[in-house]
Amino acid sequence: MATTDLIIGMAGSGGDGIVSAGEALMAAAAREGYRALMTKSYGPQIRGGESSCRIRIATGRLHSAGGALDLAVALNWDDFLKFGAELTVSGSTVVVWDSASGITADRLPLPGVTPARALAVPLAELTKTATGSDKMKNSLVLGLLSGWLGVPAAAILAGLKKRFLRKGEALWQASERAFQAGFEFARAEPLDDAVRLEPAVRPAGGAEKLLTDGNEMSAAAAVFAGCRFFGGYPITPSSEVMQFLTREIWKYGGAALQAEDEIAGVASALGASLAGVKAMTATSGPGMDLKTEVLGLASMAEVPLVVLNVQRGGPSTGLPTRAEQGDLFQACFSAHGDVLRPVLAPTSVADTFHVMVEAFNVAEQYQTPVIVLSDQEIAQRKETVDPIDTSRIALVERQRPGESELQDYKRFLDTESGVSPMSCPGTPGGAYLGSGIEHNETGAPASSGVMHTRMNDKRFRKLQALRQRTDLFSEEGDAGAPIALVSWGSSAGVCREALARAQAAGLRAKLLVPRLLYPVADDVYVRFFAGVQAGLFVEQSYQGQLHRLVRMFVDLPRDVQSFCRSGANPFRPAEVLERIEALAQALQGRLEDAQPVEE
Amino acid sequence: MTSILKPPVIHPSLPKNALGLTRRDYEGAMSTLCAGCGHDSVTAALVQAFWELDVPPHRAAKMSGIGCSSKTTAYFMRQSHGFNGVHGRMPSLATGANAANRDLVYVGVSGDGDSLSIGLGQLCHAIRRSVNLLYVLENNGVYGLTKGQFSASADVGSTSKKGEANEQPPIDPVLLALSLGATFVGRSFSGDKAQLVPILKAALRHRGFAFVDVISPCVSFNDHVGSTKSYRYTREHYESLAPVDFVPVRQEITAAQDAAVTTVRMHDGSLVRFRKTDDTYDPTDRDAAYAHVRKHQEVGEIVTGLLYIDEDARDLHALNHTATTPLVDLPYADLCPGNTALQALQDEYR
Ligand SMILES: Cc1ncc(C[n+]2csc(CCOP(=O)(O)OP(=O)(O)O)c2C)c(N)n1
Ligand code: SF4
Ligand SMILES: [Mg+2]
Numbered sequence: 044m045a046t047t048d049l050i051i052g053m054a055g056s057g058g059d060g061i062v063s064a065g066e067a068l069m070a071a072a073a074r075e076g077y078r079a080l081m082t083k084s085y086g087p088q089i090r091g092g093e094s095s096c097r098i099r100i101a102t103g104r105l106h107s108a109g110g111a112l113d114l115a116v117a118l119n120w121d122d123f124l125k126f127g128a129e130l131t132v133s134g135s136t137v138v139v140w141d142s143a144s145g146i147t148a149d150r151l152p153l154p155g156v157t158p159a160r161a162l163a164v165p166l167a168e169l170t171k172t173a174t175g176s177d178k179m180k181n182s183l184v185l186g187l188l189s190g191w192l193g194v195p196a197a198a199i200l201a202g203l204k205k206r207f208l209r210k211g212e213a214l215w216q217a218s219e220r221a222f223q224a225g226f227e228f229a230r231a232e233p234l235d236d237a238v239r240l241e242p243a244v245r246p247a248g249g250a251e252k253l254l255t256d257g258n259e260m261s262a263a264a265a266v267f268a269g270c271r272f273f274g275g276y277p278i279t280p281s282s283e284v285m286q287f288l289t290r291e292i293w294k295y296g297g298a299a300l301q302a303e304d305e306i307a308g309v310a311s312a313l314g315a316s317l318a319g320v321k322a323m324t325a326t327s328g329p330g331m332d333l334k335t336e337v338l339g340l341a342s343m344a345e346v347p348l349v350v351l352n353v354q355r356g357g358p359s360t361g362l363p364t365r366a367e368q369g370d371l372f373q374a375c376f377s378a379h380g381d382v383l384r385p386v387l388a389p390t391s392v393a394d395t396f397h398v399m400v401e402a403f404n405v406a407e408q409y410q411t412p413v414i415v416l417s418d419q420e421i422a423q424r425k426e427t428v429d430p431i432d433t434s435r436i437a438l439v440e441r442q443r444p445g446e447s448e449l450q451d452y453k454r455f456l457d458t459e460s461g462v463s464p465m466s467c468p469g470t471p472g473g474a475y476l477g478s479g480i481e482h483n484e485t486g487a488p489a490s491s492g493v494m495h496t497r498m499n500d501k502r503f504r505k506l507q508a509l510r511q512r513t514d515l516f517s518e519e520g521d522a523g524a525p526i527a528l529v530s531w532g533s534s535a536g537v538c539r540e541a542l543a544r545a546q547a548a549g550l551r552a553k554l555l556v557p558r559l560l561y562p563v564a565d566d567v568y569v570r571f572f573a574g575v576q577a578g579l580f581v582e583q584s585y586q587g588q589l590h591r592l593v594r595m596f597v598d599l600p601r602d603v604q605s606f607c608r609s610g611a612n613p614f615r616p617a618e619v620l621e622r623i624e625a626l627a628q629a630l631q632g633r634l635e636d637a638q639p640v641e642e
Numbered sequence: 643m644t645s646i647l648k649p650p651v652i653h654p655s656l657p658k659n660a661l662g663l664t665r666r667d668y669e670g671a672m673s674t675l676c677a678g679c680g681h682d683s684v685t686a687a688l689v690q691a692f693w694e695l696d697v698p699p700h701r702a703a704k705m706s707g708i709g710c711s712s713k714t715t716a717y718f719m720r721q722s723h724g725f726n727g728v729h730g731r732m733p734s735l736a737t738g739a740n741a742a743n744r745d746l747v748y749v750g751v752s753g754d755g756d757s758l759s760i761g762l763g764q765l766c767h768a769i770r771r772s773v774n775l776l777y778v779l780e781n782n783g784v785y786g787l788t789k790g791q792f793s794a795s796a797d798v799g800s801t802s803k804k805g806e807a808n809e810q811p812p813i814d815p816v817l818l819a820l821s822l823g824a825t826f827v828g829r830s831f832s833g834d835k836a837q838l839v840p841i842l843k844a845a846l847r848h849r850g851f852a853f854v855d856v857i858s859p860c861v862s863f864n865d866h867v868g869s870t871k872s873y874r875y876t877r878e879h880y881e882s883l884a885p886v887d888f889v890p891v892r893q894e895i896t897a898a899q900d901a902a903v904t905t906v907r908m909h910d911g912s913l914v915r916f917r918k919t920d921d922t923y924d925p926t927d928r929d930a931a932y933a934h935v936r937k938h939q940e941v942g943e944i945v946t947g948l949l950y951i952d953e954d955a956r957d958l959h960a961l962n963h964t965a966t967t968p969l970v971d972l973p974y975a976d977l978c979p980g981n982t983a984l985q986a987l988q989d990e991y992r
């Protein structure tokens with residue numbers, strides 16, 4: 044029987060075009076109605092150097108990049124082996140490589156692993172015979188994959204034609220010939236059913252899936268939410284957000300600024316928001332460090348502002364191209380003084396859209412900076428996404444003073460909700476002096492302890508309602524289960540898959556995925572953990588930051604532990620499943636111990 | 643946005659501008675600076691300039707950083723919006739505000755610490771972007787607010803109140819602005835209101851970044867013998883370049899053409915007239931302006947006046963082709979791309 048879920052990993056050197064082959068395969072699969080998810084990794088060189096991609100194709104929904112490869116394609120073993128962490132080969136992997144390397148099936152450079160099947164293919168030679176040169180190896184590989192996987196040739200060729208015809212008829216013809224040679228080879232040398240995909244259901248026209256990544260989704264969400272100003276400074280892995288908005292936002296009556304540094308980026312966004320428009324910045328670790336002072340200003344002056352942090356490994360320059368979930372403490376706490384600022388996190392590419400729109404809504408509603416913690420994996424992985432239905436999304440705008448409030452305008456009026464109408468410059472009667480200094484209701488400087496207490500109370504009070512936002516959490520699995528997982532960001536998808544597998548194996552477990560990380564919605568956790576006997580917080584940070592954060596506010600059951608590790612070590616569904624199984628066994632054991640021993 | 647003015651306060655004896663407002667209407671809160679601080683005189687000059695130019699107070703936005711100088715936005719135009727940002731970051735705050743609402747009149751007030759130390763990069767880039775803003779640097783050679791440490795504009799040999807001499811060469815903000823391409827550069831002295839007010843008026847009408855460095859002595863920490871930013875030293879070494887008149891566009895120009903007067907027409911039709919004291923000086927020649935300031939600096943003289951002006955330059959909005967309607971005034975329905983535009987965006991990913 045063919046499979047419904049397949050992972051392919053490929054690696055080559057810069058000129059091999061292996062990543063673009065992966066993209067072509069993914070695009071064709073998406074057009075055919077499959078779900079697909081692709082991550083890419085590159086060597087340390089800025090250009091050239093080795094590159095790799097992992098593509099997961101399935102007939103049903105996908106939540107993560109998955110585990111070991113089902114099919115590995117090594118254009119060159121040296122390059123392939125540099126991606127050991129990403130391109131894991133196991134006993135059930137089919138391995139394909141270029142026979143020109145001289146490596147034989149019994150001498151594979153894969154210590155300790157015997158793949159399910161090893162097949163040397165004369166990649167270079169076949170390409171040369173078909174086209175006269177070995178340049179189009181990637182088209183040949185696509186032909187092989189089409190033949191083996193069953194992704195229709197027509198769909199892949201349509202994509203290749205679009206790409207190569209622009210560069211000339213001859214190139215397109217060479218590409219097509221290389222593809223055909225690969226396709227015929229695959230027909231003559233079929234692989235087993237484990238790497239053959241069940242056909243997908245082709246979507247009816249118009250409802251085609253989008254192929255996009257988290258950074259593009261963030262930017263599109265900002266445009267949709269009505270963001271009119273972006274100020275930022277390039278930094279991996281967030282730069283695409285700036286690039287997208289610098290190109291697009293002008294079309295929608297907005298403006299974008301590539302500032303001289305991250306401080307100017309966030310400060311210009313604050314200035315724009317102050318002047319009355321929705322505004323944002325996007326950055327990653329080192330840039331986030333620089334923004335701290337202005338974030339405090341935004342909290343004090345109560346200015347709506349969205350700050351997207353696409354997390355990478357840290358501290359300092361850290362691991363610029365690898366995901367980590369280590370910036371949660373910084374997001375919550377990097378400020379002097381007592382500050383409460385909302386922190387949200389998306390769990391997938393599609394989710395990024397909704398979380399970003401929510402971030403703008405929260406920022407506007409409560410006149411506060413909001414930090415969105417995306418991460419390199421979600422931000423840069425390409426994924427099929429269903430067209431976004433925006434008909435049910437409501438957009439929020441900041442409260443403005445009405446005629447009566449302008450009679451005796453108090454910018455920081457201490458209302459019951461804590462939110463005060465915010466006038467924008469140019470409004471007659473609406474002038475005030477905003478600042479980072481502690482102030483009274485009119486905005487005039489005030490340094491008495493009494494006023495400081497009152498204003499702190501106002502700034503904290505207005506955000507309390509967020510703790511009741513149960514819609515910013517999803518609970519999955521068996522509500523009464525004794526085993527509970529909590530996971531956020533890119534790790535959440537892995538847990539979703541592990542949970543599905545655990546349930547399929549008859550284990551009772553459940554999963555809580557928070558999009559709102561801070562303020563901690565204590566009631567949600569208390570309710571979720573009621574009756575839970577064992578659990579795990581799964582996250583990619585050395586300290587297990589969410590686990591620690593939640594425990595500041597909630598008494599968790601004793602046997603809820605942290606399953607955490609440093610960034611650049613993405614979780615795989617199988618290992619989370621193992622942990623669930625271990626917990627289940629321990630519980631079972633406990634249960635047996637508790638039974639009275641029969642005499 | 644409608645511009646309904648509050649009924650002006652009636653002071654029958656005080657002169658009124660075209661809006662029916664008196665100078666008092668352009669004042670702000672009581673100053674909390676030291677008595678005699680140069681910054682208060684700059685505040686008074688700003689009040690005068692805004693009043694004379696008939697700027698509706700609610701159409702002006704005052705931006706500043708942190709410092710005694712930065713506090714002064716509270717002391718003029720209480721009916722105008724103001725924002726005290728963080729130390730050295732006023733230029734970028736003003737850039738963002740400017741991008742969101744291009745129709746307001748922006749004035750940024752800063753100090754030599756705020757502008758030449760912590761915020762030097764921000765100042766340079768605001769010049770480079772040509773943000774439409776009057777940028778007033780109240781220059782006293784010290785960090786007044788933190789009680790008198792040397793700033794980056796302190797001259798070599800200038801001594802602190804306790805007698806220590808500064809050894810490091812200063813950053814001259816005027817030379818900096820000239821070399822970075824600022825399109826309006828002036829220098830004045832807080833004690834010379836007659837010179838300062840017309841410069842501020844012309845700067846407010848300039849389209850683009852208008853930089854005005856004002857020597858503004860700190861009476862508490864830098865007004866002693868040995869300081870080169872004291873009242874006395876400044877008066878003694880003052881080299882006033884061509885005094886300027888600012889002639890707003892609505893005023894009928896009656897003065898006869900005079901060979902000793904150079905006139906620069908501003909983009910809105912206002913005129914700046916330089917009464918020449920130095921026949922060779924050309925305020926539209928950047929290199930000459932630079933050389934002139936340097937030449938006098940070498941003999942210990944502080945050149946003041948409107949040093950350079952380029953009225954053909956393009957500002958932030960021209961450079962970026964921003965919409966002519968302020969972004970903040972575009973109705974939300976027009977702005978939000980909604981589902982249709984989102985679909986178009988999404989189409990690119992298919
Ligand atoms: C990040 C930061 N560092 C230091 C300070 C302390 N500080 C406040 S004002 C100032 C210097 C002000 O000097 P200047 O801009 O020349 O203003 P003046 O008081 O002389 O008018 C300093 C260092 C601060 N507010 N913020
Ligand atoms: S310390 Fe100096 S700069 Fe500050 S208010 Fe007093 S005189 Fe002015
Ligand atoms: Mg100073």
